[in-house]
Structure formats: structure tokens, C-alpha cells
Amino acid sequence: MVYKLKVNKKDYSVDATPDMPLLWVLRDLLGLTGTKFGCGMAQCGACTVHLEGEAVRSCVTLIARAAGKEVTTIEGLSPDSKHPLQVAWLEEDTPQCGYCQSGQIMAAAVLLRENADPTDEDIDHAMSGNICRCGTYPRIRKAIHLAAKLQKQGGTK
Amino acid sequence: MTNLPKSNRRQFLKAGALLGTGLVISFVVPARITKFGESAEPDPVASFAPNAYLSIGSDGGINVLLSHVEMGQGIWTTLTMLIADELDADWKNIHVHHAPPGQPYMHTLYGLQITGGSSSTWSEFDRYRQAGATARMLLIAAGAKKFGVDPATCKTENGMVISGEQKASYGDLATLAASLPAPAKVELRPASDWKYIGKGLKRLDAPAKVNGTAKFGMDMQFPGMLTAVVAHSPVMGGTVKSFDATAAKAVPGVKAVVQIPTGVAVLADHFWAAKKGKAALKITWDAGANASFNSVTQMEKYRALAATKGLPALNKGNVESALSQGGKVIEASYDFPYLAHAPMEPMNCTVKLGADKCEIWTGTQLPGIDQAVAAKILGFKPEQVSIDTVFLGGGFGRRATPTSDFVAEAVHIAKASGKFIKMVWTREDDMQGGYYRAAFHHKLKIGVDNNGYPTAWNHSIVGQSIFEGTFLSMLVQNGIDSSSVEGIADSPYMTEVKDAYVGLHTTKLPISVLWYRSVGHTHTAFVMETIIDQLATEAGKDPLEFRRTLLKSHPRHLAALNLAAEKAGWGKALPAGHFHGIAVHESFLSFVGQVVEVSVTNGRVNVHKVTCAIDCGLAVNPDGVKAQMESGIIFGITMALYGEINFKDGKVQQTNFHNYPILRMNESPEIDVHIVASTEKMGGAGECGVPPTAPAIANAVFAATGKRIRKPPFASIT
Numbered sequence: 001m002v003y004k005l006k007v008n009k010k011d012y013s014v015d016a017t018p019d020m021p022l023l024w025v026l027r028d029l030l031g032l033t034g035t036k037f038g039c040g041m042a043q044c045g046a047c048t049v050h051l052e053g054e055a056v057r058s059c060v061t062l063i064a065r066a067a068g069k070e071v072t073t074i075e076g077l078s079p080d081s082k083h084p085l086q087v088a089w090l091e092e093d094t095p096q097c098g099y100c101q102s103g104q105i106m107a108a109a110v111l112l113r114e115n116a117d118p119t120d121e122d123i124d125h126a127m128s129g130n131i132c133r134c135g136t137y138p139r140i141r142k143a144i145h146l147a148a149k150l151q152k153q154g155g156t157k
Numbered sequence: 158m159t160n161l162p163k164s165n166r167r168q169f170l171k172a173g174a175l176l177g178t179g180l181v182i183s184f185v186v187p188a189r190i191t192k193f194g195e196s197a198e199p200d201p202v203a204s205f206a207p208n209a210y211l212s213i214g215s216d217g218g219i220n221v222l223l224s225h226v227e228m229g230q231g232i233w234t235t236l237t238m239l240i241a242d243e244l245d246a247d248w249k250n251i252h253v254h255h256a257p258p259g260q261p262y263m264h265t266l267y268g269l270q271i272t273g274g275s276s277s278t279w280s281e282f283d284r285y286r287q288a289g290a291t292a293r294m295l296l297i298a299a300g301a302k303k304f305g306v307d308p309a310t311c312k313t314e315n316g317m318v319i320s321g322e323q324k325a326s327y328g329d330l331a332t333l334a335a336s337l338p339a340p341a342k343v344e345l346r347p348a349s350d351w352k353y354i355g356k357g358l359k360r361l362d363a364p365a366k367v368n369g370t371a372k373f374g375m376d377m378q379f380p381g382m383l384t385a386v387v388a389h390s391p392v393m394g395g396t397v398k399s400f401d402a403t404a405a406k407a408v409p410g411v412k413a414v415v416q417i418p419t420g421v422a423v424l425a426d427h428f429w430a431a432k433k434g435k436a437a438l439k440i441t442w443d444a445g446a447n448a449s450f451n452s453v454t455q456m457e458k459y460r461a462l463a464a465t466k467g468l469p470a471l472n473k474g475n476v477e478s479a480l481s482q483g484g485k486v487i488e489a490s491y492d493f494p495y496l497a498h499a500p501m502e503p504m505n506c507t508v509k510l511g512a513d514k515c516e517i518w519t520g521t522q523l524p525g526i527d528q529a530v531a532a533k534i535l536g537f538k539p540e541q542v543s544i545d546t547v548f549l550g551g552g553f554g555r556r557a558t559p560t561s562d563f564v565a566e567a568v569h570i571a572k573a574s575g576k577f578i579k580m581v582w583t584r585e586d587d588m589q590g591g592y593y594r595a596a597f598h599h600k601l602k603i604g605v606d607n608n609g610y611p612t613a614w615n616h617s618i619v620g621q622s623i624f625e626g627t628f629l630s631m632l633v634q635n636g637i638d639s640s641s642v643e644g645i646a647d648s649p650y651m652t653e654v655k656d657a658y659v660g661l662h663t664t665k666l667p668i669s670v671l672w673y674r675s676v677g678h679t680h681t682a683f684v685m686e687t688i689i690d691q692l693a694t695e696a697g698k699d700p701l702e703f704r705r706t707l708l709k710s711h712p713r714h715l716a717a718l719n720l721a722a723e724k725a726g727w728g729k730a731l732p733a734g735h736f737h738g739i740a741v742h743e744s745f746l747s748f749v750g751q752v753v754e755v756s757v758t759n760g761r762v763n764v765h766k767v768t769c770a771i772d773c774g775l776a777v778n779p780d781g782v783k784a785q786m787e788s789g790i791i792f793g794i795t796m797a798l799y800g801e802i803n804f805k806d807g808k809v810q811q812t813n814f815h816n817y818p819i820l821r822m823n824e825s826p827e828i829d830v831h832i833v834a835s836t837e838k839m840g841g842a843g844e845c846g847v848p849p850t851a852p853a854i855a856n857a858v859f860a861a862t863g864k865r866i867r868k869p870p871f872a873s874i875t
Contacts, residue, residue, distance in 0.1 A: 017409065020429045028384065028427035033376035034369020036550075037428070038501050039584045043814035046501060074369035081368040089367045093359055093780060096788060097229030098366030099373060099501040099550030124823035131814060133501045133551050134229045135791025137825035139784070 003067040007032065008076025014063070022066045023047045023058040026073060034074040034102045038131070045130030048103035049073045055110040057129075074102035077109060085109055088147035096134035104130050108144050117148050205331035207295050207339065209261030210288035211240055217316060217328030219244075219251045224262035224270065225277040226255050226522060228500075228552035229788070230843045231781040232277045233362045236285050238353040238778060243289030243346060246327070247316035253361055255546040258525040258539070269628065270525035273557050273672065275745035275841020278777050282839065283345075290343045292334075299334035300325050357778045362548070373550045374520040377507040377579055383412055383424040385570045385580045386431035389590060390420060392444040392807035394667050397421060404437040414438070415573040422570045428581055446667050447807035452596060455804075456492050459598035459619040459664070463490065467617055467660030468635065470642040474656030479613035480604045487603045487695060489688055492868045493620075493680040495802035496594035497817060498673060502550020503587040506567035507579040510535070515542045515571075519564060520549035522557035526628065530561035531568045553792070554672040558592055559627035562669075588817055589809040593802055594673035595621040597641075597680045601688060604656075609696020610707065613656040616645060621670045622663045637661055640672065644681030644742065644848070649711040650689055668804070674792055675847035678744040682848030683855070683869065686740035690856040691865060700739055700856065701727050713772050714741050716833045717750035720770035724831050725752035734758070735765060738857025740849035746840030747773040748833075751790070751849040754826075755857035760874045762858055764794055764826045767850065772833035773840040782842045783830040789846020790828055795820040797851035798872040 005012045007030060014029045026032045026049070035058055038046030042057040049058045050072040051065075077083050085105050095101045104127070111118055111126035118126070123144050132140070204220075206212035212220045221240055227233040233253050241251065256262040262270050265280045293313055300318030301308040303325055311320040316327045348355070365371035390396065400421050402414035410430025415422050423434035480486055506519040508531075515535055521527050524544040532539045549556055567580035582590065597620035604613035622638035624630055632639045637646075638661070645651075646659045673679060693703030701722050708714045718741040727737060734756045741750040754766040769786045776782045799818040803810045811817040855866040862874055 017429075024427055024429040027376075028378075028429070031378060032369075033372070033378065036373075036501070037375060037503070037581075039814050041584075041813055041815070044501065044819075077368070081364065086367045090359065090363050093363060093784065095229075095360065095363050095366035096231070096784065097227075097501065097549060097551045098362065098371050099548075101366050102369050105367060128821045128823040131501065131819045131821060133499060133553075133792075133819060135788040135820070135825070136784075137791065137820075137822045138787050138828050140822065141825075 003063050005067060005071060006069070007071045008073060016063050018062065018064040020063045021059050022049065022061040022063055022071065025063050026058060032073050032075055036099055036102055038100065043131070044100070045107060046100050046103040048106040048130065050106060050110065053110070055107050074106055077105065083109065084147040084150040085112060085143065087150060088143040091146060092139045092143040094136050094139040094143050096136055100130060100132045104132065104140055108140070108147070112144065112147055112151060116151065118144060205295070205335040207292040207334070208288045209256070209259070210285060211292055213292065213327050213331045213334070215328050215331045217247070217250050217326055219246050219327070221251060221253045222256040222262070223253060224256050224264070224281065225272040226520070226546050226549060227362055228272065228520070228522065228549035228556065230277070230785060231360060231778065232272070234358055234360050235278050235778045235781060236281055237361060238358050239282065239285035240289035242351050242353045243286050244293050245313040245315060250316060258528045258544050270523070271557065272522040272552070273554065275747070275843040275845060279746070279839035279841065282777070286345050287343055290345055291340060294340045294343060295334040295337050296327055296330050298337050299330040303330065303333060354777050355775060355779070357780045371548050373502050373548045374505045374507065374518060375502055375550065375581065377518045377547070379509070379577065382507070382577045382579055383426065384428045384431045385422045385424045385567070385578045386428065386435045386583070387417070387419065387566065387570070387580065387586065388421045388423070388435050388438050388440055389586055390442050390444070392442065392447050393450070393591060393669070393804070393809065394447050395442045395444045395807070398441040398443045400441065401439040404439070405434040408434045408437055413574050413576060415570060417566065417569040417573055419566050419569070422574070422580070424570070424574055424576055424578060432583070444807060450666070450668070450804050450807045452495065452804040455666070456596065456598060459596070460490065460600070462619050462662045462664070463598050463600035463617040465662070467619070467662040468637060469658065470637045470646040470661050471651065471657055471659040476613050476615045476656040476658040479656035480602055480615060482604070485605050487605065487692065489601050489691070489865070490867065491599040491680070491684050493597040493683070494800070494869070495596045495668070495804070496673060496679070496796065496800045497588050497802050497811070498553040498555035498592070499588060499817060499819065500549070500551025500553055500555055503584055504563040504582040504590070505580060506564050508567045508571040509577045510571040510575070513541060515568070516545070517542060517564065517568070518545045518547060520547055520556055521564065522549070522552050523561065526559065527561040527564040530565050534565060534568045535572060553674040554676070555592060558671060559629075562592065584813045588811055588813065591669040592671040593668065594679055595623065595670035599680070599684045601684070603688065603692065605692060605696070609692055609698060611650065611654050611692060614651065614654045614658070616659045617662070618642060618645070618659065619662040619664060621666055621668070623670050623672055625663070636663065638663060640677040642681070643677040644744065645685060648685055649714055649743070650685060650707050652710060653707065675744055675789070675844040678742060678844075678848035679796065682740070682742040682744070683852045686742060686849065686852030687855050687866065690738070690852070690859065694859070699728070704739070704741065708741070713748040713837060714743060716835070717741055717748040717770045717772050719750070720831050720833055721750035721752050721768050724770065724829060725754070725768035727752055736857045736860035738853045738855065738860060740853035740856065742848040744845045744848050746838060747771055747842065747845040748840075749786070749845045749849050751853045753850065753853040753857050755854055755861060757858060757861045757874055762798060762854065762872055762874060764824070764854060766827045766829070768829045769846065770831045770833055771842070771845065772835045772837065773842055773845070774835050774837045775839050776832050779832055782832060785842040786830040786846040787828045789844065790850050791820055791825060793847045793850025794826070794854065796847070797854050797869055799870050801870050
């Protein structure tokens with residue numbers, strides 16, 4: 001059936017079965033490949049996107065649930081790749097293989113919006129659903145603290 | 158940026174021969190090269206390609222071609238730095254690409270195109286600087302000719318050749334430079350002139366990795382391409398007896414179902430339809446030889462085998478006689494499970510097959526082998542197969558299979574179906590589909606002197622060979638696979654041991670095993686560093702002091718050990734309930750010491766802090782070395798606390814990250830890395846951070862609980 005989707009402020013209509021996860025709609029039907037497939041069962045967080053502003057695992061979010069709602073992916077996080085998290089991620093040289101990083105940044109973006117000055121414990125809580133096999137956790141932690149600082153100094157969302 | 162223009166391809170071919178890298182065989186220009194994963198567009202500008210590693214366009218764009226692939230280790234940046242330090246290029250014009258398979262990109266030592274063995278930086282240190290220096294000399298010669306001056310009056314700066322008041326950009330000089338003969342002799346800059354080497358540079362691949370534009374194999378999408386998902390035998394090595402695809406073909410979006418040697422592939426418009434199609438297949442499997450394979454009973458057989466004498470990997474003095482003299486003897490045995498690499502990006506490969514050519518897109522550590530394997534399946538010549546290597550979503554050895562398993566499977570699907578396909582493995586396929594760090598058993602009997610130092614060492618090792626029957630079979634000598642005994646037969650602790658026998662039993666099993674980040678050192682370092690710790694504590698000596706005594710003639714081990722101990726505050730008070738453990742190990746020509754701070758609460762092991770020191774000789778990109786230590790340590794903690802693949806009735810029991818856990822943010826310790834100031838021989842950084850971590854944790858757990866760990870993983874101490 002046909003679903004209406006709003007992704008990164010753009011309207012789309014897609015023909016899909018109701019059980020199709022948002023992840024595959026984004027990747028295979030809309031060509032937005034920044035959102036990654038890692039596990040398919042909400043274990044790794046590589047597929048994290050925002051649904052109405054909340055971080056969800058798109059691999060287990062069915063299209064029927066996402067239809068008509070605002071979806072934001074890594075491609076839509078900022079118009080110029082200058083979100084404080086993206087700036088901080090580069091400053092700390094955070095990515096290694098990079099495959100999990102879209103999901104990490106999307107999870108961190110919700111944390112930073114809700115909590116302008118997260119503690120290490122807040123970061124543990126918000127980020128423990130996202131696996132990084134390269135082990136970039138220490139740099140992700142530093143980058144989130146730095147992004148919080150940048151955001152306070154007037155960095156824009 | 159950019160498809161390489163045709164003139165450029167010829168230049169590469171010519172330059173490869175000029176550089177003395179031999180005849181260019183199987184050289185295939187990549188079908189599409191992208192800058193940092195941006196979409197490809199044609200580049201019409203003429204360009205200058207002084208060698209196979211870089212070209213300069215008349216628009217000033219500089220293309221660097223990497224003989225090694227980026228899988229997280231940072232080589233995208235480090236090799237480019239080597240060229241840039243000689244070339245004086247303007248950074249904003251540099252575009253980096255993975256090289257296609259080709260003779261000029263063979264490993265300088267290993268004789269094939271491979272990213273592995275933590276060898277990329279040291280093995281390319283001269284070749285990539287040479288490439289930059291050659292280009293700079295030709296550009297200076299072109300500038301001198303254009304200005305009508307002596308080349309000696311010319312200098313270079315930020316992409317310009319300058320002589321007095323005259324200046325010209327590299328782009329402006331590219332065409333002229335291309336017409337000049339290669340210089341007879343190229344001099345490299347002295348270390349004092351290095352701008353980047355030893356200082357570092359931010360990762361060049363990072364911008365594309367924070368906004369979703371970096372392209373991995375999984376992200377390949379083309380018009381007309383179908384997604385293929387494969388039903389594999391639940392028993393490793395099983396084959397299809399018969400199958401019924403009626404229900405699968407009825408799934409909307411499914412376009413074809415084909416049998417291949419490794420299973421049944423379902424081809425559909427997108428992954429979801431293909432996955433549903435796979436679930437609807439009815440397959441009768443022939444389980445084959447592995448139907449009764451059980452890793453628990455296999456380990457029991459290993460233990461029995463370890464009690465017998467294996468083939469000698471080290472043999473000096475007479476260990477049996479020395480151990481029967483009535484002195485104190487310490488005995489221990491260790492079990493190590495199979496391990497899955499589990500990179501974040503599951504295996505995948507895209508194949509477009511035509512009548513006389515085959516185009517492949519994948520993330521691979523072995524593009525040349527993949528090309529040859531694909532050609533063989535298709536009855537093609539290697540040059541009819543192109544391999545476009547995109548970013549690897551993690552490697553850890555898994556994307557370097559001697560059989561090219563995932564590429565071969567995708568090629569079989571394309572061949573059987575006649576379709577343009579992207580094969581995508583699920584996480585379950587990836588975890589259960591084979592290629593594991595082999596299970597190992599170690600059995601030791603160590604005789605010690607009155608001070609507790611080892612004098613006799615009998616060590617039996619049992620496990621499968623990873624090199625036998627592969628292109629690296631030369632690393633099996635006299636029945637000894639060097640990777641099964643590395644870190645033991647050549648251990649510095651053996652120096653002073655008079656009587657020693659290290660025996661190896663190589664088992665033959667139909668379980669596919671493979672190198673794994675830090676290879677044999679994943680288990681050998683654990684055995685050596687925990688048993689040395691035990692000898693120390695049984696002698697009533699401090700584990701650091703005990704090691705210092707044994708390593709007195711091994712200055713690089715000592716330097717790493719001492720720096721880690723000093724920075725960690727070894728011997729100073731820790732918070733209540735916290736304990737230190739220490740380990741030091743050499744691997745991949747580098748020396749790494751680590752001190753780990755651990756607590757054990759309600760039987761649960763918590764790692765609070767890891768202090769690490771590395772001597773890798775010259776650290777070309779110091780922050781990159783630190784990043785690799787952090788990465789290796791976290792990889793090592795996962796291995797220590799969680800890593801375990803088990804077989805029951807030939808089936809892998811683990812399926813996904815819920816039952817094959819990976820360390821997470823909330824468990825990730827503070828990590829403090831220090832680099833030993835060193836002018837010694839250069840070593841690697843990608844793997845050497847892994848080996849000391851697990852034994853250092855185990856030693857800290859002993860300090861906390863009095864229990865010696867003999868069987869990783871050990872997240873819970875009972």
C-alpha cells in the first residue's frame with residue numbers, strides 16, 4: 001500500500017507492505033543510505049533515526065508507525081554538516097571505520113537536545129544502545145562533552 | 158571527483174613500469190572512484206601521473222591512490238600524509254581513492270595486494286614518500302622550463318612552483334610535467350623538514366563519516382540492481398539437498414530464486430522482500446561432515462591431545478629431565494573459544510556481470526585475490542574483472558579471506574541468475590557463516606628456581622592452522638603454523654629458560670578459521686602474561702619487578718612496560734575495591750605495555766581504566782596510533798569478557814549481538830595512551846594494542862579475587 005512519509009522535511013510517497021521496517025524504506029526505497037543496517041533487531045543502534053524528534057531503531061520501526069510523522073536521518077541533521085556534534089566529532093577525530101557513526105550521532109543529538117550539559121553517566125545511559133566495534137567510545141564521550149560546550153557558546157542546532 | 162580520464166589510465170600503466178614495479182598485469186581501472194564517498198562525476202581534465210600512486214590534473218586536483226584500504230585504522234590519512242610531506246601540495250585539492258587491483262599496489266614485502274598484518278605504514282613509508290618526491294621534482298623541472306630558469310632556483314610551496322617573482326600552480330604545470338622524463342634519482346626530505354610525519358593530521362575520511370555520505374559496500378545502489386539474500390546451511394558446511402521456492406516467489410518484490418554452491422539465494426527489489434522470500438523457502442539440507450561437531454567435546458579432545466608431545470616449535474636443553482629434578486613445578490592449562498570478528502557492516506558484495514566483463518563493488522582487504530577468485534568462477538581473465546573497493550565497515554581480518562568467500566558467493570549468484578545484484582548478509586549470516594579465530598588449548602609445566610624464576614618450560618598448544626592451504630602456506634614450516642605459536646616460541650621470557658619445549662598439535666577440522674585482529678597473540682599473550690604473573694605472585698614478588706628482571710635484555714619491552722606502569726601509578730593506592738593488573742607484549746614489530754584498573758562486584762568484572770604505552774618506533778601519525786590503541790584495548794576487553802562462539806550439532810549457537818555481546822559505552826573505561834619516544838625500527842599499530850588487554854584484566858581479577866582465569870571469556874567470576 002502507499003504511505004506518505006516526511007523525511008528530512010521532504011514529502012515522499014512510497015509503496016510498501018505494512019511490515020516493512022523504516023530502515024529499508026529509507027535505504028532501499030528513498031536511497032538515504034546514511035542510516036546503516038547492523039543487526040536488524042534493535043541491538044546495535046547503527047540504524048538510529050529521529051521519529052518526531054525521538055531516537056528510534058529504524059530496523060524495528062515499521063513503516064505503518066512512521067507514516068505521516070516527521071523522520072530525520074543523518075542526512076537531515078543539519079543543512080551544512082555543522083551541527084555541534086558533527087563539528088565536535090571532527091575535532092576529536094572520532095570515526096574509525098565509520099559504519100556506526102550515523103547512529104551514534106543521531107542518538108547523541110537527542111541527548112544533547114534534552115540535556116544541555118550531560119554528565120558521563122548521562123552519556124552512558126543515552127549511548128549504551130549503540131555498538132562501535134572499532135571502540136571509538138572514549139572519543140564519542142569527549143565529542144559529546146565538546147558539542148555541549150559548542151552548543152552553549154551559541155552553536156546552532 | 159572523479160572517473161580517471163583515459164589519458165590518466167595510460168599514464169598509470171606507463172608509470173608503473175617506469176617505477177620498476179614490474180610489468181603491469183591485471184591492471185583494471187576502477188569503474189567509479191569517489192572522493193570521500195561523494196557521487197561520481199566525470200573529470201575531463203588532462204592530468205599528470207608520474208607514478209601509480211598519484212596524479213595531478215590541470216585543474217590542480219591531486220588524486221592519491223592507496224595500495225591499502227581504509228577499514229578504520231586511518232590509512233586513508235597516513236599514506237596521504239607521506240605523499241603530502243614530499244609534494245608540498247595544497248590540502249584542499251587532495252582527493253583520496255582506493256587503488257584497483259594491480260601490480261603497482263602489491264604489498265612491498267608480501268607480494269600480493271593486501272591490507273593486513275599491521276604493516277601498511279611501515280611497508281609504504283619509502284614508496285609513498287618517493288611517489289610524492291618524484292612528482293615534486295618533475296613539477297619543479299616543468300616550472301624551470303616554463304620560467305626559463307635553472308631548476309635549482311625553484312622551490313615549492315602549497316601547490317605552487319616558485320622561482321624569484323615567477324610562480325605557477327601544479328595544475329598549470331601538469332601537462333608540461335607529464336611530457337618530461339622521470340628523474341634518475343629522487344632524494345627524500347630529511348626528518349627535520351617533515352611537516353606532517355610525526356606530527357599528524359586530522360582524519361581525511363572523517364567529514365564524510367559524520368554526515369552519512371561515506372559509501373560502504375552496503376550502500377551500493379544502481380538502477381536495475383536487485384538485492385540478494387542467501388539461505389545458508391544451519392550446519393556449517395552443509396549443502397542443499399532439495400528446495401521448494403514456490404512460496405518465496407509469491408512474496409511481492411521477489412524476482413528470482415537461484416541455487417548456488419553455498420545455499421539458495423533470493424533476489425528481490427529490496428532487502429526486505431528478499432529477506433521475507435528467504436524465510437518462505439522450504440529447504441532440505443544435507444548436513445554433511447559437521448553434523449555432530451560440538452565445541453565442548455572438541456575441547457575435551459584437545460585437552461587429551463595436549464598431554465602428548467607435539468611437533469617442536471622451540472626445543473632447547475632437555476625439558477623432561479629438567480622438570481623431573483624435584484624442584485618446584487607450576488602447572489596450568491587454558492581453553493580459548495572460537496571468536497567471530499563481527500565487524501559492524503555485515504558481509505556484502507555487489508556484482509554486475511556482462512558477457513565479457515564483471516564489475517564488483519565491495520569492501521575488501523584482498524582485492525587481488527577477490528579478482529582472481531571471481532575470474533576463475535566466471536572463466537574470465539583477471540583483467541576482465543574490476544574491483545572497486547569502497548570503505549570497509551570494519552575488517553579485523555574478516556574481509557581478507559583466502560577463498561574470497563563473500564565475493565565468490567555474490568559472483569555465483571550473479572552467474573546463476575544473470576542479474577545485477579547486491580548480496581547482503583544478515584547479522585545472523587555474518588555471525589554463523591564461518592571464519593573464526595580458532596579455538597585453542599594450552600597446557601604448561603614450568604619448573605622454577607629458588608627465587609621463582611622459570612628454568613624449564615614445557616608448553617603444549619593445540620588448535621587449527623589458519624595458513625595451511627592458503628596463499629600464506631609458506632608460513633607453515635616443518636608442520637608449525639607460525640601464527641599458532643607466535644608470542645610463545647619467540648617470547649622474551651624464554652631467553653633465560655635453559656630447558657624448553659614448545660610443542661604444537663595442529664588439528665584438522667571442517668570449521669573455517671581465519672586470522673583475527675592480532676592473530677595468534679589473541680591467545681598466546683594471554684597465556685604468557687597470566688602465567689608470568691602467577692610465577693611472580695607464587696614467588697612473592699611484585700608482578701612488575703618480576704617482569705623487569707626477566708626482561709632485562711629486552712629494552713623495548715621494558716620501555717613500554719615502565720612507561721605504562723609509571724603513568725598508571727603502579728604500586729600507589731587505588732580507590733577501595735580497585736586493583737591493578739599489568740601485561741606487556743610484542744606483536745607486529747611493536748611493543749605495548751598496559752596497566753588495567755579493575756573491580757569485581759558481585760562476581761561481575763568492571764574495567765575502570767587502562768593505561769597504555771607503545772613503542773612502535775617512529776609514530777607517523779601519533780593521534781592515529783593513540784586511536785588504534787584505544788580501539789585495540791576495547792576490542793581486547795570484548796574478547797576478555799564476552800567473546801565466545803560455540804558449536805552444537807555443527808550449528809553456531811550465537812546469532813546476533815544479544816548473545817554475542819560487544820562492549821558498550823557504559824562499560825567502556827577511561828583510556829590513557831602514551832607513545833614511547835623511539836627511533837627504533839617502525840612497527841604496526843592496528844593490532845598490537847589488543848594482546849596485553851585481556852591478560853592484564855585477568856591479572857587484576859586475580860589481585861581482586863585470588864582466582865586465576867584459565868578460560869576466557871570471564872565477565873562473571875564465580
